[in-house]
Amino acid sequence: xxxxxxxxxxxxxxxxxxxxxxxxxxxxxRHGDFDACEDALQEALVAAVGRWPIEGLxxxxxxxxxxxxxxxxxxxxxxxxxxxxxxAAAATAAAHAGPVPVADDTLTLLFLCCxxxxxxxxxxxxxLRAVGGLTTAEIARAFLVPEATMGQRISRAKQTIKxxxxxxxxxxxxxxxxxLAAVEHVLYLIFNEGYSATSGPAxxxxxxxxxxxxxxxxxxxxxxxxxxVTGLLALMLLTxxxxxxxxxxxxxxVPLNEQDRSRWDxxxxxxxxxxxxxxxxxxxxxxxxxxxxxxxxxxxxARAEDTDWRQILGLYGLLETIAPGPMIMLNRIVAVAMVEGxxxxxxxxxAAEADPALADHHRVAAVRAHLxxxxxxxxxxxxLYGIAARRTLSIPERRxxxxxxxxxxxxxxx
Amino acid sequence: xxxxLLIYHNPGTRQIWDSLSQSQRAEGLAAYAELNxxxxxxxxxxxxxxxxEPPLAKRVTVRDGQTMTSDGPFAEAKEQxxxxxxxxxxxxxxxxxxxxxxxxxxxxxxEVRPIMTYAGLEM
Numbered sequence: 001x002x003x004x005x006x007x008x009x010x011x012x013x014x015x016x017x018x019x020x021x022x023x024x025x026x027x028x029x030r031h032g033d034f035d036a037c038e039d040a041l042q043e044a045l046v047a048a049v050g051r052w053p054i055e056g057l058x059x060x061x062x063x064x065x066x067x068x069x070x071x072x073x074x075x076x077x078x079x080x081x082x083x084x085x086x087x088a089a090a091a092t093a094a095a096h097a098g099p100v101p102v103a104d105d106t107l108t109l110l111f112l113c114c115x116x117x118x119x120x121x122x123x124x125x126x127x128l129r130a131v132g133g134l135t136t137a138e139i140a141r142a143f144l145v146p147e148a149t150m151g152q153r154i155s156r157a158k159q160t161i162k163x164x165x166x167x168x169x170x171x172x173x174x175x176x177x178x179x180l181a182a183v184e185h186v187l188y189l190i191f192n193e194g195y196s197a198t199s200g201p202a203x204x205x206x207x208x209x210x211x212x213x214x215x216x217x218x219x220x221x222x223x224x225x226x227x228x229v230t231g232l233l234a235l236m237l238l239t240x241x242x243x244x245x246x247x248x249x250x251x252x253x254v255p256l257n258e259q260d261r262s263r264w265d266x267x268x269x270x271x272x273x274x275x276x277x278x279x280x281x282x283x284x285x286x287x288x289x290x291x292x293x294x295x296x297x298x299x300x301x302a303r304a305e306d307t308d309w310r311q312i313l314g315l316y317g318l319l320e321t322i323a324p325g326p327m328i329m330l331n332r333i334v335a336v337a338m339v340e341g342x343x344x345x346x347x348x349x350x351a352a353e354a355d356p357a358l359a360d361h362h363r364v365a366a367v368r369a370h371l372x373x374x375x376x377x378x379x380x381x382x383x384l385y386g387i388a389a390r391r392t393l394s395i396p397e398r399r400x401x402x403x404x405x406x407x408x409x410x411x412x413x414x
Numbered sequence: 415x416x417x418x419l420l421i422y423h424n425p426g427t428r429q430i431w432d433s434l435s436q437s438q439r440a441e442g443l444a445a446y447a448e449l450n451x452x453x454x455x456x457x458x459x460x461x462x463x464x465x466x467e468p469p470l471a472k473r474v475t476v477r478d479g480q481t482m483t484s485d486g487p488f489a490e491a492k493e494q495x496x497x498x499x500x501x502x503x504x505x506x507x508x509x510x511x512x513x514x515x516x517x518x519x520x521x522x523x524x525e526v527r528p529i530m531t532y533a534g535l536e537m
Contacts, residue, residue, distance in 0.1 A: 120504055122457035145460050145502065153457040160455065196533035393415070394533045 012052045015061060016045050017214070020133025023065045025105020028168045031073060034112065035158040038130050040073035041065070045133060106131060107222045110215075111171055114182040117164040122157040123186045124193075129154055131218075132211055142193070142208050180223075184232050184288065187216050191236050195243070196394075209240055230279040231289030237272035238295035241265040253400045257304035269299045287323035290315050309338035326361045333367060342374035362391035366401060373408065382408035416460065416529035417509035419499040419516065424492055427522045445517035453501060453512065464497040493523065500529075 005011055020041065027037040044065050058064040113127040128134045128142075140150035171179045194208025216233040223229050245259035254260075276292040294315045301307040316332035329352055337345035349368055352358050369384035385405035389398050434442070453459035468491070472483045499516070503509055506528065513524040 119456050119458065121502055125457065143502075149460050152454055156455050156457055192533070196531065393528050393530055395530050396532060398530075 007053055007056050009049070009053045012049060012057070015057075016048055016065075017133035017211075019062050019065055020045060021106045021109050021131045021218075023062060023069060024130055025109060025168075026066060027069055027073065029105070031070075032168075033073075034168055035155075035162055036073055036076050037069070038158060040069040040076055042129065042135065043072045044069035046135060049135075105168075106218050108168060108170055110183045110219065111179050112161065112166060112168060114179065114186050115161050115164060115166050116179070116182065117160050117166070118157050120186065120189060122153060122160070123182065124189050125150065125153050126157045126161075127186050127215070128190065128208075128211065132215060134211070180226070180229075183219065184228060187212050187219065187232060188288075190215070191239075195239065209236075209243070212236060213240065225282075227279040227282050227284060228286040228288050230275050231286060231292045234272040234275035234279065235288055235292035235295055237268045237275070238292055238299050241268035241272065241299060247396075251396065252403070253396045255400070256298060259304075261302065261304075264299065269296075272296060273300065285318075285322075287319060290319040290322070294319075307338070309335055313339050326355075326358050327363070329355070329358060330361070330363055330367050334370065337371055337374055342371045346371050346375065362388065362393070365391060369401075369404070373404075378408045378412045382412065415504070415506075415509075415531070416500065416502045417506070418527045418529060419501065419509065419513050420495060420525040420527065421497045421499075421516060421518060422493045422523040422525065423496040423518075424494075424523070427496075427518065430521050442517050449515055449517065453499075458501045458503045458508075458512070460500040460502055462497070462499045465495060468494050496522070 006015075023044075024037060024041045027041060028034050031037055047068055048061075048065060052058070052061075109131050110127065113130050114123045118126065125139055125143075128139050129136065134142075136151050136154060137147050139154075140147040143150070170176070190208050191212035194210070194212060213233070213236050216229070216236055220226075220229050220233045241264050242256070242259060244265065245261065245263040246254055248254060272292065273296050276289060276296050279289050280293060294312055297308050297312050297315070313332065313335040316328060316335050320328050320332055330349075333345050333348050333352065336348055346368070349364070349371065353364060358364060365384050365388035369381045369388055372378075372381035372384060382405050385401050385408065389401035389405060392398050392401065431439070450459060450462055453462075469485070472485065475482050475484075496518075499512070501509060501512055503512065506526070509526050509528075513519065513526050516522075516524055518524075
């Protein structure tokens with residue numbers, strides 16, 4: 001990379017996001033007070049993004065951030081009358097502290113930001129800011145809420161953590177599995193938010209998909225033996241690989257079986273397949289691995305008609321056993337249709353509808369429409385696609401279902 | 415998921431408010447403040463506003479490129495929109511639970527409307 005590239009705005013932003021959790025970890029280690037340290041770092045990041053692209057990178061970017069954030073931290077404390085005594089102590093500590101050890105605090109930070117006292121929405125927000133190094137404005141735009149709301153959400157989340165008594169250290173071993181599950185879920189939510197946004201008014205939004213993959217890579221690098229973390233990263237790569245083929249120029253969704261597979265990202269697929277193959281060879285198996293395995297089977301089919309639906313059906317069977325849910329149930333029924341034909345799948349759908357979890361699910365109509373279309377009953381399928389279109393909460397999905405209904409209605413001459 | 419919680423008053427709601435004592439009204443407003451504080455703390459509140467009385471509303475229509483405003487006939491409407499919450503929470507169940515916490519819920523009608531998203535499922 002040339003020096004001109006290194007100082008470009010995207011390169012600076014990338015570097016800052018890498019450095020953010022390291023600097024925050026160092027600050028919290030030295031001073032405690034996660035809340036104030038996080039605010040101080042945020043201001044240092046904003047200062048850096050304003051200055052570095054113009055003035056060039058400092059010789060030691062990490063040290064620069066640490067110095068600016070420390071200075072800012074002392075100002076924050078100075079402004080708080082109640083903390084006067086602490087300010088003196090901190091000033092002394094800062095003056096006497098030697099070089100800060102390059103400790104890897106990313107994992108500790110992830111656990112803290114995904115603390116169980118926070119709602120998932122707040123966990124996502126705080127993770128993006130404290131670990132992801134995004135600004136409040138960027139996060140607000142990404143989630144389509146006002147910046148003031150997002151700022152309030154962040155400061156409240158930090159107060160909640162403080163009130164819960166959590167501090168900057170790894171959770172006890174007994175809690176780690178549950179806490180890791182929360183971290184995985186948060187990364188999954190960030191990915192989904194970004195993946196959805198590809199068909200939304202996305203121009204001004206940071207790429208949350210890439211951000212989720214980056215954070216998952218960091219998590220995987222720290223916990224390479226964890227098969228579910230590996231599965232999660234593989235799932236993201238294998239799903240994101242299809243992104244170039246997933247939407248038309250006008251933003252409408254292209255269903256998997258109609259996508260131009262030559263546009264899929266082969267490198268991401270190869271990496272995802274290698275990761276999931278390695279994880280599945282080890283125990284224990286989990287829902288992220290199974291979803292990644294299903295994504296891998298789709299991605300490895302050169303044409304839609306080459307898809308190994310038998311294998312997918314088997315994987316959905318496993319998934320339904322270990323992590324049942326309405327979406328899994330419906331996807332499995334679609335797989336049944338591909339293996340055994342639409343009639344047996346329709347019978348299963350009618351039986352499954354007795355399950356209260358599925359009774360009112362908006363996708364039941366869409367799946368039934370799809371099965372009826374496969375069975376050649378275009379008129380009934382068109383009606384059901386119309387019903388499904390009115391029930392969905394997703395604008396791209398509604399457009400897709402309306403288009404489907406319209407196409408079938410035309411073909412039946414109605 | 416984002417949800418819009420619409421608070422509708424009916425003539426009865428208004429009567430009840432008018433019959434409240436000063437301290438009962440203060441209690442009601444304090445209950446709103448408490449709910450807002452709680453939703454801000456959980457990170458779920460995006461915005462909450464009370465609306466001015468319907469006689470202050472304007473109805474806007476555009477016909478053949480002409481913009482016309484008139485005083486709405488809204489003052490006579492039985493159900494009147496009096497305020498709203500825009501929240502972001504994890505499920506419809508949670509949105510309904512928040513709606514039930516709105517201090518006026520026992521005397522008004524609260525409508526919970528999901529906001530459409532750009533989320534698209536794999537198909």
